[in-house]
Amino acid sequence: MSVLERLTERLTAVLPPDAVVTDPVRLRTYECDGLTVHRAVPGVVVLPETTEQVAAVVRLCREHGVPFVARGSGTGLSGGALPRTDGVLVVTSRMRRIVEIDVPDRRAVVEPGVTNLAITEAVRDQGYYYAPDPSSQQVCSIGGNVAENSGGAHCLKYGFTVNHVLAAEIVTPDGDVVELSAGDPGYDLLGAFVGSEGTLGIATKITVRLSRAPEAVTTLLAAFTGIEAGGHAVSAIIAAGVVPAAIEMMDALAIEAAEAAVHCGYPAGAGAVLVVELDGPRAEVEHQFAAVERICRDSGAFEIRTAASGEERAAIWKGRKSAFAAVGRISPAYIVQDGVVPRTALPRVLAGIDRLQEEYGIRVANVFHAGDGNLHPLVLFDDAVPGERERAETVSGRILDLCVEHGGSITGEHGVGVDKSRYMPRMFTEDDLGTMQLLRCAFDPEGLANPGKVFPTPRLCGEAPGVRTGVHPLVEAGLAEQF
Amino acid sequence: MRGERTPDALAATGVAVREAGDGDEVAGVRPRWVTLPESAEEIAAVLRACAAHDLAAVATGARTKLHWGAPPERCDVLVELSRMDRVLEHTPGDLVVRVQAGVTTEVLADALAAENQELALDVPVPGTTVGGLLATGIAGPRAFRHGTARDLLIGITVVLADGTIARSGGKVVKNVAGYDLGKLFTGSYGTLGVIADATFRLRPLPAARAWVTASVARPVTETVEPYVYEGRTFDTTSTDVAAALRAMVPAITESPLEPSAVEVDWPDVDGPCTVTVLLEGTAAAERAKALSALMGGTAEVTEEPPPWWGRLPEPSRRAGSGPPAEAPEPAGPRDAEAAVLTGAASDSAASGGGEILLEVRNIPSRLAGSFVGPFWAARAADVRPAVRGSLAAQVLHVALPPDTEPGLVAAFTGELRAHMEDEGRVVVLCAPREAARRLDRWGRVGALPLMRRVKERFDPGRRLSPGRFVGGI
Numbered sequence A: 001m002s003v004l005e006r007l008t009e010r011l012t013a014v015l016p017p018d019a020v021v022t023d024p025v026r027l028r029t030y031e032c033d034g035l036t037v038h039r040a041v042p043g044v045v046v047l048p049e050t051t052e053q054v055a056a057v058v059r060l061c062r063e064h065g066v067p068f069v070a071r072g073s074g075t076g077l078s079g080g081a082l083p084r085t086d087g088v089l090v091v092t093s094r095m096r097r098i099v100e101i102d103v104p105d106r107r108a109v110v111e112p113g114v115t116n117l118a119i120t121e122a123v124r125d126q127g128y129y130y131a132p133d134p135s136s137q138q139v140c141s142i143g144g145n146v147a148e149n150s151g152g153a154h155c156l157k158y159g160f161t162v163n164h165v166l167a168a169e170i171v172t173p174d175g176d177v178v179e180l181s182a183g184d185p186g187y188d189l190l191g192a193f194v195g196s197e198g199t200l201g202i203a204t205k206i207t208v209r210l211s212r213a214p215e216a217v218t219t220l221l222a223a224f225t226g227i228e229a230g231g232h233a234v235s236a237i238i239a240a241g242v243v244p245a246a247i248e249m250m251d252a253l254a255i256e257a258a259e260a261a262v263h264c265g266y267p268a269g270a271g272a273v274l275v276v277e278l279d280g281p282r283a284e285v286e287h288q289f290a291a292v293e294r295i296c297r298d299s300g301a302f303e304i305r306t307a308a309s310g311e312e313r314a315a316i317w318k319g320r321k322s323a324f325a326a327v328g329r330i331s332p333a334y335i336v337q338d339g340v341v342p343r344t345a346l347p348r349v350l351a352g353i354d355r356l357q358e359e360y361g362i363r364v365a366n367v368f369h370a371g372d373g374n375l376h377p378l379v380l381f382d383d384a385v386p387g388e389r390e391r392a393e394t395v396s397g398r399i400l401d402l403c404v405e406h407g408g409s410i411t412g413e414h415g416v417g418v419d420k421s422r423y424m425p426r427m428f429t430e431d432d433l434g435t436m437q438l439l440r441c442a443f444d445p446e447g448l449a450n451p452g453k454v455f456p457t458p459r460l461c462g463e464a465p466g467v468r469t470g471v472h473p474l475v476e477a478g479l480a481e482q483f
Numbered sequence B: 001m002r003g004e005r006t007p008d009a010l011a012a013t014g015v016a017v018r019e020a021g022d023g024d025e026v027a028g029v030r031p032r033w034v035t036l037p038e039s040a041e042e043i044a045a046v047l048r049a050c051a052a053h054d055l056a057a058v059a060t061g062a063r064t065k066l067h068w069g070a071p072p073e074r075c076d077v078l079v080e081l082s083r084m085d086r087v088l089e090h091t092p093g094d095l096v097v098r099v100q101a102g103v104t105t106e107v108l109a110d111a112l113a114a115e116n117q118e119l120a121l122d123v124p125v126p127g128t129t130v131g132g133l134l135a136t137g138i139a140g141p142r143a144f145r146h147g148t149a150r151d152l153l154i155g156i157t158v159v160l161a162d163g164t165i166a167r168s169g170g171k172v173v174k175n176v177a178g179y180d181l182g183k184l185f186t187g188s189y190g191t192l193g194v195i196a197d198a199t200f201r202l203r204p205l206p207a208a209r210a211w212v213t214a215s216v217a218r219p220v221t222e223t224v225e226p227y228v229y230e231g232r233t234f235d236t237t238s239t240d241v242a243a244a245l246r247a248m249v250p251a252i253t254e255s256p257l258e259p260s261a262v263e264v265d266w267p268d269v270d271g272p273c274t275v276t277v278l279l280e281g282t283a284a285a286e287r288a289k290a291l292s293a294l295m296g297g298t299a300e301v302t303e304e305p306p307p308w309w310g311r312l313p314e315p316s317r318r319a320g321s322g323p324p325a326e327a328p329e330p331a332g333p334r335d336a337e338a339a340v341l342t343g344a345a346s347d348s349a350a351s352g353g354g355e356i357l358l359e360v361r362n363i364p365s366r367l368a369g370s371f372v373g374p375f376w377a378a379r380a381a382d383v384r385p386a387v388r389g390s391l392a393a394q395v396l397h398v399a400l401p402p403d404t405e406p407g408l409v410a411a412f413t414g415e416l417r418a419h420m421e422d423e424g425r426v427v428v429l430c431a432p433r434e435a436a437r438r439l440d441r442w443g444r445v446g447a448l449p450l451m452r453r454v455k456e457r458f459d460p461g462r463r464l465s466p467g468r469f470v471g472g473i
Helices: A003-014 A024-028 A051-064 A116-126 A142-148 A189-193 A227-239 A252-262 A282-298 A310-329 A343-360 A388-405 A421-427 A430-443 B005-012 B040-053 B105-113 B130-136 B181-185 B236-253 B284-294 B333-345 B364-380 B406-419 B448-458
Strands: A044-046 A068-071 A088-091 A098-102 A107-110 A165-171 A177-181 A202-209 A216-224 A246-251 A272-280 A303-307 A333-336 A364-369 A374-381 B016-019 B033-036 B057-060 B077-080 B087-091 B096-100 B153-159 B165-169 B194-201 B209-217 B227-229 B232-234 B261-266 B273-280 B300-302 B356-361 B386-390 B395-400 B425-430
Touching: A003 A044, A003 A051, A024 A044, A051 A068, A051 A088, A051 A165, A051 A177, A051 A202, A068 A142, A098 A116, A107 A116, A116 A142, A142 A202, A165 A189, A177 A189, A189 B181, A189 B448, A216 A227, A216 A282, A216 A310, A227 A246, A227 A272, A227 A282, A227 A343, A246 A252, A246 A310, A252 A272, A252 A310, A252 A364, A272 A282, A272 A310, A282 A303, A282 B284, A303 A310, A310 A333, A310 A364, A310 A374, A333 A388, A343 A364, A343 A388, A374 A388, A388 A421, A421 A430, A430 B165, A430 B181, A430 B448, B005 B016, B005 B033, B005 B040, B040 B057, B040 B077, B040 B153, B040 B165, B040 B194, B057 B130, B057 B194, B087 B105, B096 B105, B105 B130, B130 B181, B130 B194, B153 B181, B165 B181, B209 B236, B209 B284, B236 B261, B236 B273, B236 B284, B236 B364, B273 B284, B284 B300, B356 B364, B356 B406, B364 B395, B364 B406, B395 B406, B406 B425
Parallel strands: A044 A088, A068 A088, B033 B077, B057 B077
Antiparallel strands: A098 A107, A107 A202, A165 A177, A165 A202, A216 A272, A216 A303, A246 A272, A246 A364, A333 A374, A364 A374, B016 B033, B087 B096, B096 B194, B153 B165, B153 B194, B209 B273, B209 B300, B227 B232, B261 B273, B261 B386, B356 B395, B356 B425, B386 B395
């Protein structure tokens, strides 16, 4: 009997009858997350319903020296929830209760499987919402948002998941249930946990901040002949002291794809469109709108549309929100990148991407959160053309190099996961990564929580002075090479 | 290992070093030497020398809060970062600044204001350096809208106990690559490493600001009848203050006028209590007018903040002077509470000196209620707390007069904690040693075992600010 079989037996004993999946056909449905290029069929899948069940699963994994990976809705774009063939996949989709809504104190307590949008839907009638809005918000889970520190189009003004999570109950890699709270004295372990991509434990209950819905929202679409003019408008808006809720940009190729897919009816002949959303007190939005409109015209916008109603706003956002999927209309396959550059470096980096397109004969559609310099270049390729996938991968990696060279980041919101861990040394030194590893080792000395993600080189934690003695249990078990 | 050779070892680093003197004490513990590094590399050299000779080190900036926290269990070297006082990089178009840890927040604000930008943090202690701001995690009024240091910090360079220089984050606002060590170091009281530099996201300076101030309750001198409910007697004034705050604050925060801060100032329990709201942005004046209507007829709109705005409360000077003549006799539940206070005080002999400052947190609906009762009890025992802070951002500071009897400080802290429900927290930020000895500074700490493990990994030799933080970390 293998370790995994022994563990499965024990899991079956502590979980409800239908909560342990071993059927190969069903296991295969969990083989990847939203980034489908990485696939691995999990050794076993569990579907716990309570914190206690998650803790029991983790304790059993630890006892057997078996790695575990947590998964919410599986919409991640970095392979963060890529299962281990030799491990347990802990799926939180059955933990989807909204435990408490407390509007006077502006907070809600939810289980990790609750979708992002469900929180907003639960409090919208009372004039509140949950601010972070990743584009997958209809399906993505709060547990996944916490693991990835998800952003969204509106994080320019409102920040990320970490700025909106007040507390979390977590199951540590030891199987202990611990409450991390932003208001507690002591280290900000909550801040460190959010965005740790499942490597420090599994969140089982999350307290989120509810935000007051803005009094007014105005969305503006400005069309430019080229991306330089659009970029100029972005800089000028920021320089004018306006902080929009969102500033999004699409280039000609991305617009072409969106038109083909959803007929969004963006102005004909646009080489770039800018979507600017302003929200806040009505009086302030009116002031700012006038400024933004003037700046766009001064920067060469040849058409400006404004939306004040929800319907008109949806029409403007339709093209932008469909962009990723729409690229499928103009290319059989593509790689999405998530690099970030300082806003002032945008023109140089975009020029650099142009040069890469020419050098490698690969098309890149650009869709990005222009306000915070977060690029989502869609690198197009066709597997039917020999060598094109490889060239696309090269271009993709070189775009990240461009971002890092200009003082940016390899990932703004998708996470490192398994996909970009090899790029981490381009951003961080050995010492930087070693220091991050100290935190991981404090939480997970055995290295069982989502191993192989985030960090490029697997390593053992070694003994923490005064904590444990003797041979590392994994070395003893002959499992150390798994790291 | 500790001995004569040590000063040589420190001197050999090439970093400026001198013998410690008066004014170098860390919460009452005098270090042996003071070093003045000028770069992350120099901090690393000092910490490596400390590691080689097992010397304990405490980092400081401008020493404005060096008396906060518990005394270190040992302290050989004070690592003073006052020479690391440069703004390293400010690109206005990116709304990002990178600064050395020894820069004061005032100097930083001036540099940023030249480009019409700001770090949207109010630092309640004048002269605080960026490093001190981060190490203590203190915040001011606008935390309600803009968050605290941890929310605005996007990159950090730290030096670990073994001299390792490590960076996390970067200089872009949006970045999820790797663990966010900035969050871990913010509020860690120097126990994990020395912060060398920090990168923050900035905001444009608001086009306009307006403050709206309203008085929330009548002072006690306007004689009022005690309020009796279910056989318990409540002083009408204390009930008024709590009830008025509970009614007024939600009306402000739920309005769509987007206040940036909602502050309360109650310098003396027998005096008036006021609430002041800040509005920022192009239409601040219009919004302020609308808000003043919400806050009642007496609310006043000003273009300047009240003098106390953004500062910690100053303790009343009336401690130990006996009950004020106009004060009514304690009655009803206050009797019991006062008895707790006076009883606990009876064994107190020595009288402490120095600042006494507490931080009170609770969820908004309970925050007002969690301090008004204890204040009244304290008053009955002739303890005169002054409170100021952010009702909306859920953090209040309470100051007691420096000569408050140590036993009474402990009793008052206990009384505040007793009035907290689950989520309430009371931390004693600083107190004279005699008082601190009698109380638990930090109160309940949820994840202490995990925190100890973090400390053990980052500073296994317990050389950085040992004992200064929660659970003796």
